[in-house]
Structures are given as structure tokens and as C-alpha cells.
Amino acid sequence: MAAPAVEGAAVAALRSVMFRVRQAAERSGHVSERVRVVAVSKTKPVSLIRQVYDAGHRCFGENYVQEILEKAPQLPEDIEWHYIGHLQSNKVKLLLSGVPNLAMVEGVDNEKIANHLDRAVSSLGRNPLKVFVQVNTSGEASKSGIDPSGCVELVKHVKLQCSNLEFSGLMTIGMPDYSSTPENFKMLSNCRTEVCKALGMVEEQCELSMGMSGDFELAIILKALQLVKMHFDTQEGRRYHQKDLATDNGTF
Template sequence: MAAPAVEGAAVAALRSVMARVRYAAERSGRDPELIRVVAVSKTKPVSLIRQVYDAGHRCFGENYVHEILDKAPQLPEDVEWHFVGHLQSNKVKSLLSGVPNLSMVEGVHNKKIASHLDNAVSSLGRNPLKVLVQVNTSGEASKSGTDPSGSVELAKHVKLHCPNLLFSGLMTIGMPDYTSTPENFRTLLNSRTEVCKALGLTEEQCELSMGMSGDFEQAIETGSTNVRIGSTIFGPREYAKKQ
């Protein structure tokens, strides 16, 4: 009898998160409808995702290609999937062919992966795919993403040389303990200013994906348009124990 209680908790948590998103947006004078919440369901079963879907949510994210390939076919076609993990070149084609309702890739961390995505979209005859350029704002060697100084060059590559991709903005991942907040947010804001200037875009044309379970309200108040929330909705990650 434990499973229904957990599933009920996820729906209640989703409602709480959406309320917090709304209040954070209103505090900063922004329209809550312009903030996208990506419910990141890493390691969670399809049954739990379905409960959140049935509560009205449509935007979900996965970190691993094998998980999204397994889950996407089991869920309705109107789910807007975001791939939010590190994407390897050899997994690009299987991701795009296996998830026809993939809405966005967050994020493109170098020119090579951008070109692989562009070629795969073309070869599969898909509609242009929305992508965010990943910026390593915390300077950690373990993090993917371009250095902030390279954000303009990578954004230009996507915008000008990848006709099957839609450059949609920038994303960042801060330190796991959130000690790099709010410096990460300020760095990404500065990168957006430079990218918009270089590409002739307005800020509204360049999304900011920043903020996760521990700092999404601050991210929204700073200007984030896309927050990625996992454990606050679904509970702690459930990794297989090593034997």
C-alpha cells in the first residue's frame, strides 16, 4: 500500500512547486505563465511520472538516454520531453529517433554535439529541434559546457551553421551543494547579454534555464525562464545499490 502514498505525495509536491514558482514570479514582477517547470524524473518509474501527468503537468526531463528511450513510449505523445543530461555523440541518433516528441535538448556543450544533432535532425526528417547552449558558470572541470567567454561563439555556431536546430537560449548547472548560487545566475545573465548583442536578439528570444530544487525561486527572481526540478517533486533519487 506504500506506492499510492508516494504517488500522492508527488502530486502534492508538484502543486506546491507550482505555487512557489508563481509567488517567485510575482515577487519579481514577472508573468508566472512564462516560467516553464521541467519535472526531472531521473530514476523514477513510469507509474509515478504518469501520476504527475494525470495531475495536468506535461513537461518532463530525463538525464540519461536509456531512461528516456524506455519511458517516452510508455507515456502519452503530448508529453514535452527535455533531455537535460550530458549527451554523447554516439547517442544522438537513438535519442532523436526514439523520442519523436523530444521538445528540447538542454544543453549543447560544444560545436561537435551541435553538428551531430543538426545532422541527425536532418537525416530523420524531423522538425527543427530547440536547443539551449550549456555554459559552465561554476568553472568545475567535472561540468560540461562552454566557458562563459565561449558562449557567443557556440551560440553563433548553432544559430548560423545548424539550420535544423533552433537556438533557444542558455542553460547552466551550478554546484551540487548550491554554494555557487547566485554567482552562476549572474554569469549566465551576462552571457545572455553578450549573446543577444552578437546575434541581434532580444532578451525575450534567449531563454535562461537555471535553477533546480534548491534554488529555483532565486533563479526565477533573477530571470530564469526554465527551471529543472527533480527531487522536490519526485523525492530522492533511487540509484541501484552496488553489490
């Protein structure tokens, strides 16, 4: 009898997050419709994902290849799957071939993985794949992501050398205790400014993915956030982190 209660709590958490997004957007003058929420469902059962799907949510994220390969075929095809965090090059083709509705890879942090993705998309005959470049704004060795100083060159490579990839934006995560959150967010925003200047893009063409359940409102207030990954947990305020996960911030 416990399962329905847990599932109900996950849906309630989703609605709470959406409400907080709207409130933060109103306070900052940001357009709430521009803020997208990705529910990271790693380690959670298909039945729980289905409950949140039935509540109207369509954007989900995973960061384990085997897990998304098992879940995706059991769920509706109109789900927009995001693969989040570091992706091993030897698993690229497996991921792309096994999840036809994979909409985005967040976690491109070097030219090698960009090249592997580009070739796999081409060989599989897929439409161009959206990607986010991951930037390590906190300077932690345990986190994946390119150094901010190399961000522009990596984006140039993706845009100019990887015709089967669609550069969509930048992604980062701050310190686990939120101690450097404002600085991390501002640094990523500065990276966007540099990227747009170097490549002749307008900022609307470069989304920012940052913020967790404890700090996404600050990102919205800074008017820098377009995509947030939320931690939906049945225990209020609880969070999880993985040493190599740049966006472990959206778990049910």
C-alpha cells in the first residue's frame, strides 16, 4: 500500500516545483514559459515515472546508459529524454540506437565525445542531436566539464566541425553545499556571453542549464536560467550527488 503514497508524493513535488518556478519568474520579470524542468529519474522505477508522465510531464533525464536503455522502451514515445553528465565514448552508439526519442545529451566536455556523437548520429541516420557543453565552473576535480577558459573553443568545434550535432547551450553545477552558487551561475552566464560574441550568436540561441531544487530560484532571479533539473524526492530537502555527475539535480 506504500507505493501509491510515494507516487502521489512525486507528483505533488512536481507541482510544487512548477509553482516555485512561476513565483521566481514573476519576482524577476523572467518569462516562466522559457524555464523548462527536467525530472531526473535515475534509480526510480518505470511505474513512478509513469505517474509523473500521467500528471502531464514529458521531459525526463537519466545518467546511466543501461538504465535508460531498459526504461525508455517501456514508456511512451513522446517522452523527451535527456542523457545527463559524462558519457563514455564506447557507449555512444548503444545509447543513440537504443533510445530513438533521446532529445539531448548534456555533458559534452571534450572534442572526442563530440566527434563520437557526431559520427554515431550520422551512421544511424538520426536527425541532428541537441547537445549542451558542460562547463566546470566550481573548479572541482571530481566534476566533469571543460574549464571555462576552453569553453569557446569547444563550442566552436561542435558548431563548425560536428554537422550532426545542434549546439543548444551550456550546463554546469555548483558546489554541493551551494557555497559558490552565485559565482558558478555568473561564470556560466559570462561563458555564454563570450560564446555568443565569438560565434555571432544571440543569447536566446544558447540556453543555460543550471540549478537544483535548492538553488534554481536564484538562477531564475539572475535571469540566466532556461533549463533546470529538479530533484523530486519524497523527503523534503533531500539531495543526492554523484562525483562525476554534473546535473544530478532532478531525481524524483
